[in-house]
Amino acid sequence: MKTYDLALIGFGGVNRTLAEIIATRGDALHSELGFGLRVVAITDLRLGSLVQAEGIDIDMALNIGANETFADHGGSRDTNNEAVIRSCTADIVCEATFTNPDDGEPAVSHVRWALESGKSVCTTNKGPVALRGPELSALAAGNGVHFEFEGAVMSGTPVIRLAKKMFAGLKIDGFEGILNGTSNYVLGRMESGLDLDAAIREAQDLGYAEANPAADIEGYDVRLKVLILANQLLGADITLQDVSCEGISSLTRDDIEQAARKGLRWKLIGSAKRSKNGAVTAGVKAVAVPLAHELAGISGATNAVSFNTDLLGPVMVSGPGAGRVETAYALLSDIIAMHHTSEVPSHA
Secondary structure, eight states, rough: EEEEEEEEEESSSHHHHHHHHHHHHHHHHHHHSSEEEEEEEETTTTTTEEOOOOOOOHHHHHHOOOOOOOGTTBBBBBOOOOHHHHSSSOOOOEEEEOOTTTTOTTTTHHHHHHHHHHHHHEEEEHHHHHHHHHHHHHHHHHHHHHHEHHHHHHTTTTTHHHHHTTTTTOOEEEEEEEHHHHHHHHHHHHTTOOOOOHHHHHHHHHHHSSSSSSHHHSSSSHHHHHHHHHHHHSSSOOGGGEEEEOSSOOOOOOHHHHHHHHTEEEEEEEEEETTTTTTEEEEEEEHHHHHHHTTTOOTTTTEEEEEEEEETTTEEEEEEEEOOOHHHHHHHHHHHHHHHHOOOOOOO
């Protein structure tokens, strides 16, 4: 039975959780999916790097002490990601570092190094997909490997793969969605009576929002996701500058209350639409939608996308849009897709 060797680039919440899943459910996954998973390389800004072709002791890696690094366990304090990615024996590189919305680095380079060295890649990082997606997909195809990124839009909820595989025969003319759970939670709490700042502080206390919440509140996170969906599912050839963006920071509690009196509810909606001449327009904007609108009932940190199709009309996909377990599952689903799509070079 096949075993896929993995390199985990970034050992924060997502890749750590993937490692936990492998450690706790590895045997069951082996029986259920028809392949095994073995971690042979890990890099992390704090811990350094560890490369062991025979397989890393995952329990050790997960329980490493606060004052320890991988150097204390046969590795290095150095995080030379290029050297590790290019030289390790991994079949698949799992890239889960931070998203850089400006140029996608260093994740773009991580992905490129892996693909150039004949390794498949799965990533939850929006940067490489949004800003260099076509280029990296072409590089993967040219090297006979895979580039998968389901978790870049709605975490573990399979929106990209579902639309590509299950909507065969349908023409998607556009979509609109709630693609950021933090802003959606904040708007819901404002509807309950909090002002914007108080709602943001509550979201931060719950771990939904970062210390600097601008990416969520100003719509920058949704902007990247809209770009990914527009190019991947509508066949658009647009850049980030083509996606207009307005967040929710200008909304007041009075705006929320006035909308409620009119039977409306504010939502931060990312959308794209193909015109009759084939051009695609895309944007992010706070919209007061009627309560009967399919997105009006999406609450809390949940995400949802409604696709406008020619034969079925609107089709909505909804599910978790964040969370370390959900996002780690997205990486696993990418690996499963690679396994089923075509043969991936693997270790016996």
